[in-house]
Amino acid sequence: MRNSRLLSLKPFVLLGRDIKAFLLRARQHPTPILVILPSFLLTIIFVYFFILWTLTLSFTTSTLIPQYNWAGWKQYFILWSLPNWYKAISNLGIFGVLYIGFSCGIGLLLAILLDQRIRFEGFIRPILLYPMSLSFIVTGTAWKWLLNPGLGIERVVRNWGWESFTFNWIIDPDRAIYAVILVGVWQSTGFVMTLFLAGLRGIDSDIIKAALLEGASIYKIYLRIILPQLRYTLLSAVIILAHLAIKSYDLVIALTGGGPGNATELPATFMYSYTFTRSKMAIGSASAIMMFMTVVAVIGPYLYNEFRTKKQ
Amino acid sequence: MKKDNDSVLYMHSPIIRIIIYGLLLLACLSFLFPLYVMIVTSFKTLEEIRKANMLALPENFTLMPWISAWQESCVGLRCKGLKDYFYNSIEIVVPGVVISTFLGACNGYVLTKWRFPGHNWVFGLLLFGCFIPFQAILIPAARTLGILAISNNPIGLILVHIAYGVGFTTLFFRNYYEVFPTELVQAATIEGAGFFQIFFKIMLPSSVPIIVVCFIWQFTNIWNDFIFGVSFTSGEGIPMTVALNNLANSSTGVKEYNVHMAAAIIAALPTLLLYILSGRYFVRGLMAGAVKG
Numbered sequence: 001m002r003n004s005r006l007l008s009l010k011p012f013v014l015l016g017r018d019i020k021a022f023l024l025r026a027r028q029h030p031t032p033i034l035v036i037l038p039s040f041l042l043t044i045i046f047v048y049f050f051i052l053w054t055l056t057l058s059f060t061t062s063t064l065i066p067q068y069n070w071a072g073w074k075q076y077f078i079l080w081s082l083p084n085w086y087k088a089i090s091n092l093g094i095f096g097v098l099y100i101g102f103s104c105g106i107g108l109l110l111a112i113l114l115d116q117r118i119r120f121e122g123f124i125r126p127i128l129l130y131p132m133s134l135s136f137i138v139t140g141t142a143w144k145w146l147l148n149p150g151l152g153i154e155r156v157v158r159n160w161g162w163e164s165f166t167f168n169w170i171i172d173p174d175r176a177i178y179a180v181i182l183v184g185v186w187q188s189t190g191f192v193m194t195l196f197l198a199g200l201r202g203i204d205s206d207i208i209k210a211a212l213l214e215g216a217s218i219y220k221i222y223l224r225i226i227l228p229q230l231r232y233t234l235l236s237a238v239i240i241l242a243h244l245a246i247k248s249y250d251l252v253i254a255l256t257g258g259g260p261g262n263a264t265e266l267p268a269t270f271m272y273s274y275t276f277t278r279s280k281m282a283i284g285s286a287s288a289i290m291m292f293m294t295v296v297a298v299i300g301p302y303l304y305n306e307f308r309t310k311k312q
Numbered sequence: 313m314k315k316d317n318d319s320v321l322y323m324h325s326p327i328i329r330i331i332i333y334g335l336l337l338l339a340c341l342s343f344l345f346p347l348y349v350m351i352v353t354s355f356k357t358l359e360e361i362r363k364a365n366m367l368a369l370p371e372n373f374t375l376m377p378w379i380s381a382w383q384e385s386c387v388g389l390r391c392k393g394l395k396d397y398f399y400n401s402i403e404i405v406v407p408g409v410v411i412s413t414f415l416g417a418c419n420g421y422v423l424t425k426w427r428f429p430g431h432n433w434v435f436g437l438l439l440f441g442c443f444i445p446f447q448a449i450l451i452p453a454a455r456t457l458g459i460l461a462i463s464n465n466p467i468g469l470i471l472v473h474i475a476y477g478v479g480f481t482t483l484f485f486r487n488y489y490e491v492f493p494t495e496l497v498q499a500a501t502i503e504g505a506g507f508f509q510i511f512f513k514i515m516l517p518s519s520v521p522i523i524v525v526c527f528i529w530q531f532t533n534i535w536n537d538f539i540f541g542v543s544f545t546s547g548e549g550i551p552m553t554v555a556l557n558n559l560a561n562s563s564t565g566v567k568e569y570n571v572h573m574a575a576a577i578i579a580a581l582p583t584l585l586l587y588i589l590s591g592r593y594f595v596r597g598l599m600a601g602a603v604k605g
Contacts, residue, residue, distance in 0.1 A: 021429035031507045032426035039415050039478045040434055046475035047441040050452035057451060066455065110339055113332050116322040126591050127340045130347075133587035133594065135536035137553040138580040141560045142346050145353065145569050146366075156366050190343065194595060205320045212321070221321060247445045250538040254557055271447040276543070285451060292448040299443045 051292065058285035066281065075286040085287065087262050088270040091177050095184070095266065096245045102185045104237055107192025108230070112222070114193070115200045125197075128190035136187070140254025143183045144170065147255075173263040176256050180264050183255055188244065192237045199233035200226065239302045246295055267291050354378060354574035361569055377570035381578060385571050386562065387555045388547070394575055396548065397555035401535060403466045404551055408473040409530040415474070416481020416526060417519060421511050423482070424489040425497045435486065442479040446539050457544055464549040469541065473534045480533075481526050484597075488522040489515065521593070528590060529597035532583050552579050 026033050061071045079085050110128060114121055131139065146152045149168040157165040169175040169182070203226060211221050249268035256264040258273070267287060275284030323329060353361060354377050355370040364371070383393035422428075423435050453472060454463065462468035492515070500510050516523075541551040550558070556579045560572045587594050 015433075018430040018433065025428045029426075029428075032422040033428055035418050035507075036422045036434060039419050039438065039482065042475045042478065043438050043441045046449065046453065046472070047444060048437070050449035050456075051444065053452035054448050054450075066451070110336075113336055113339075115319045116329070116332055117319060118332070118336065124336055124340055126588075127343055129591075129595065130584065130587055131343065132598065133532055133583045134580050135538065135553050135583070137536075137538050137557050138576045139346075141556060141572055141576040142350050144560070145573065146346055146349060151361065151569070152366055159365050186343070186346070191598060194598065198599060200319070208320050218321060218323060226321075243443065247447075249447075250553070253538070254560070257561060268445070268447055271450075272539075272543075275451060281451060288445070288447040288450065291445045295443060295445050303440070303443075 054285050054288050054292075057282060058289050060282050062281040062285070064279040064281070071282070075282040079283055079286045079290070082283075084262055084265060085267075085270060088265045088267045088287075091264060092245065092266050094177055095181055095248075096242060098178075098181045099184045099188070099245055100238055100241045102181070103188045103192045103241055104234060106185065106189045107237070108196050108234075110189070110193040111196035111200055114197055125194070128193055130190070131187045132191045134187070136248070136250035137254045139183060139187050140251050143179075143186075144255055147179055170256060171260060173260045176260060176263040180252055180255055184245075184248070184251060187251075188241060192241070195233055195237050196230060199230045203229050235302075239298060242298050243295060246291055246298070350573045350577055353570055354577055356570050358566070358568060358570060377568070377574040378578075380568070381559075381571045381574040385559055385568070385575065387550075387558045388562075390548065394552065394555050394559070394578060397550055397552045398578065400466065400549065401552040404469045404473065405531060405534045407466075408470045408477070408534045409527055411470070412474045412477040412481050412530050413523060413526045415478050416483075416485045417516065417523070418511070419478070419482040420485025420487075420489045421515050423486045424492070425494060425510075425515075426507065435482070438479045438482050440479075441476065442483070446476070450539070450543055453540075454543055464545045464547070466549075468544055469551070472540050472544065473530075473537065477530050477533065480529065484522055484526045484529070485519070488519065492518070521596075524590065524593045525597040528586055528594050531586060532594075532597075535583050 056068070057066055058075055059071055059073070060067050060069055061074070114124065118124065147167070147170040149155075149166070149171060152167075154165060154167040157167070169179040207225060208221060211225060216224075247268060248266060249272065252258060252264050252266055252269050258265050258269045267290065271284050271287045271291065274280045274287065323332065349366055352369055353366070355373050355375070356364075357372055357374055357376070360371055381393060382395050384391060385393050387394070387397065419438070423431050457463035457465075457468040457472070460468070462471065496514060497510055500514055505513070536553060537551070538553045538557065541554040542557075545551065545554070556575050559575055
């Protein structure tokens with residue numbers, strides 16, 4: 001299949017031949033090519049040209065408005081010397097690991113629980129998944145209220161009689177990032193559960209039947225047969241969640257606004273505030289390019305793999 | 313995929329089954345509890361919110377927070393409620409969804425039934441666009457919309473949503489048409505049907521499920537968008553999510569939590585209703601968007 005050509009090691013040799021064949025076809029039968037052309041041009045401009053544009057800006061001294069003077073790697077050196085950027089990066093590390101870890105852990109557990117011939121499955125599944133249809137702004141607004149120490153969950157538990165209960169993560173600079181993680185996990189777990197449930201349902205039941213006949217215990221079957229087969233589902237889930245974590249902007253803005261102080265600063269909020277509120281467009285661009293490279297590093301191998309497995 | 317609910321392997325022991333049902337109940341409660349609190353809070357007076365337990369049902373049931381959120385609450389300095397921003401979002405979502413779905417259908421059709429040399433390059437380039445973090449294109453997009461004089465204008469946001477949605481919609485339709493029998497298309501060609509005739513008479517009528525999936529996916533994404541809205545619009549042109557955020561995060565005045573909750577529910581309602589009415593398709597879209605191919 002031609003799919004392999006897209007990502008094989010010598011695409012450029014073949015590119016020339018493709019272009020020739022393409023031009024010939026374009027002359028003979030232009031309609032299909034003309035139909036796809038608008039979308040293609042739109043993507044070329046809005047994705048590829050714009051990324052190059054951002055890259056260019058990151059090598060300039062642009063502040064409030066773009067300037068096109070060459071400044072070399074200066075902005076990247078500045079970026080990596082900013083404590084705020086370190087805070088954003090380390091928060092992304094904490095957020096990424098715990099958000100992905102908890103979403104996958106709880107999602108897998110719920111999927112296994114739901115796969116036990118549960119009577120009300122059709123009723124439970126939508127309940128677990130509905131947060132995924134909400135905007136992060138809605139979720140953030142709601143949870144900001146739930147996590148409000150004076151009025152929210154803290155007060156409810158104190159009213160129940162546990163007077164010393166404190167749950168003030170959202171205003172505690174050391175804990176605020178965990179509040180963001182909590183809400184992110186709440187929003188994404190149902191989705192991960194759905195992925196895992198589809199994975200569980202896709203496993204060949206003959207193998208399991210055979211193992212049961214052999215007298216293997218249910219726990220052993222889960223550990224030895226089922227969980228190993230879910231590793232590709234897990235990989236998909238981790239990549240999608242990592243992608244969401246790197247991009248996540250709305251949730252932090254709605255929940256904490258990046259605060260208290262810069263306690264919940266993430267690269268996405270950093271990029272926005274440096275570009276649009278602090279008028280340091282070149283530094284903002286440099287941070288955007290760092291984010292882009294990170295996403296490429298996460299998604300690239302995955303896409304490559306997807307194309308390769310399709311070929312087989 | 314097996315049919316739902318017939319797994320070969322499951323735990324029989326009654327005690328374990330009680331624990332399983334207990335855990336699932338707990339999960340359902342913790343997923344529903346924020347929604348419950350939002351709803352009850354939106355019907356309470358501010359006084360009651362300060363006084364009583366968050367979980368309690370409203371004592372003096374009031375619709376005022378809803379009325380206030382819809383037509384009186386202040387977003388910035390403008391105190392005319394959220395209704396105009398709600399309409400803004402609709403104005404953006406409807407054309408955005410329709411056009412990007414239509415383009416996706418055309419592209420999927422070309423990429424499966426009218427392949428040309430290099431079609432995989434085109435698809436690969438379109439697909440990669442789905443994954444970029446929007447921060448990497450935010451500044452150029454803002455400049456371009458400014459130059460074209462369509463920033464702070466629904467047309468600008470529609471254009472942006474089409475540009476970054478078309479990769480996904482193409483993916484949906486490509487995967488759907490890939491398994492559509494090519495023989496049918498060939499037979500129609502022999503009968504003398506042209507490119508567009510086949511598309512409108514054969515492909516589109518048999519694409520209802522994927523059109524629904526694509527529609528829901530795009531509707532949810534565009535309605536819930538925040539970063540484009542906040543970057544490219546301001547004042548009266550902002551979409552619903554941005555208005556909600558400005559309302560809930562305004563630093564002036566008393567925090568009217570009941571109004572905030574009513575506003576959040578209003579902002580959530582379109583996508584939530586869509587999800588409740590067509591959950592199956594929503595899940596399909598998520599899965600297709602998640603597991604490529």
